[in-house]
Amino acid sequence: MAVLKGGLSREKGGVSDILSIAFMFLIVVFAGVLLHSYRFGAINSAVDRQMQLKAEYLYRTLELSQVENYSLSYLGAVAENVIGVSPQVVPGDYLRSELDLLLSYLRPPGYAVVLELSYENSSWVQFSPKDVGPPAPDVEKFTFSGKFTIVIAGAGENRVAQANATVTIFKMG
Amino acid sequence: MAILLVIVFLTLLVSAYSQHQEMLATAGLIDTATTVTNNLVLNRLAFVEGYRTREYVVDVEKISSLDFRQEVGGENFLYQITLRYNPRDETVLGPYGPSPPEGKPVSAIVVPVTLYQKGRLIYAKLEVKVWRS
Numbered sequence: 001m002a003v004l005k006g007g008l009s010r011e012k013g014g015v016s017d018i019l020s021i022a023f024m025f026l027i028v029v030f031a032g033v034l035l036h037s038y039r040f041g042a043i044n045s046a047v048d049r050q051m052q053l054k055a056e057y058l059y060r061t062l063e064l065s066q067v068e069n070y071s072l073s074y075l076g077a078v079a080e081n082v083i084g085v086s087p088q089v090v091p092g093d094y095l096r097s098e099l100d101l102l103l104s105y106l107r108p109p110g111y112a113v114v115l116e117l118s119y120e121n122s123s124w125v126q127f128s129p130k131d132v133g134p135p136a137p138d139v140e141k142f143t144f145s146g147k148f149t150i151v152i153a154g155a156g157e158n159r160v161a162q163a164n165a166t167v168t169i170f171k172m173g
Numbered sequence: 174m175a176i177l178l179v180i181v182f183l184t185l186l187v188s189a190y191s192q193h194q195e196m197l198a199t200a201g202l203i204d205t206a207t208t209v210t211n212n213l214v215l216n217r218l219a220f221v222e223g224y225r226t227r228e229y230v231v232d233v234e235k236i237s238s239l240d241f242r243q244e245v246g247g248e249n250f251l252y253q254i255t256l257r258y259n260p261r262d263e264t265v266l267g268p269y270g271p272s273p274p275e276g277k278p279v280s281a282i283v284v285p286v287t288l289y290q291k292g293r294l295i296y297a298k299l300e301v302k303v304w305r306s
Contacts, residue, residue, distance in 0.1 A: 021174050021175065021178070024175065024178050025178060028178050028181055028182050028185070031182060031185065032182075032185040032189075035185060035186065035189035036185075036188075036189050036192065042196050042197050042199075042200035043196055043199055043200045043203065045200065046200040046201075046203035046204050046207075047203065049203075049204065049207060050203065050206075050207055050282055053207055053210075053211070053284065054284055054285070057214070057229070057284045057285050057286065058285045060228075060229040060285075060287070061229070061285040061286060061287050061296050064227075064229055064230060064287040064294055065287045065294050065295055065296040066293055066294045066295065073294075074296075101260055101261075102260075102296055104260075105260040105296070105298070106285040106296060106298060108283070
């Protein structure tokens, strides 16, 4: 009986040893996976910062660069359109096609851009590429916003109008 | 067996640490490219109109005054720049500066800028390549 009990306890000890080694092995595997899986976090953050910078630079470029054959900036021309300044310096159709060329030239490869300007009940929304729709809610977006001010000369006094402008860059699906 | 597992774990730790250091260095290079680009567009290449510096407007004539090196965070970096504009019939200015070395990590960034060209402000792309000297 004592010999049997000794045999049984040696077996139980052997099984528990194997189980503990198996768990240790699993822990080592999981630890290895975890240790290596965090390595891309720093690079992804740096790339995100670059994308945010590009959104700002695109906004500034729209704010400063002049429409072909005109002295008005792209944002200025769109703001005039949205605010309803009459007569408009840059015709709407021509402006839209020139903006399409600009956005497709300057947007990062693999990314889409949407330019939005709004003033009271009026708005201008332009996507590049044209056929891309609004981004899905879970898609990461990089946005830069500002206000564009126009002084409208009137008969009696000048009027100041401010349009809200936003440039958004997001990865295409 | 337990000693073997400890040895494997320590090896994994060392390997993960060295990879982590490499990834941090790469992320640092990406951030440095951003810093160099910002400095170029906002300061060194910015168009000066009278007493006013026009940030985000690049003056091509200032490129000749660049030494194409910058110190960031105590480290020295070299860079090369290229400007592209006019999408209908693309014009390329450059590349200006030293050529990127073979076999070394190089970070490249392309940003939209406004170019001062013959009295007009036109949109362009500025490409900056940065590497450790």
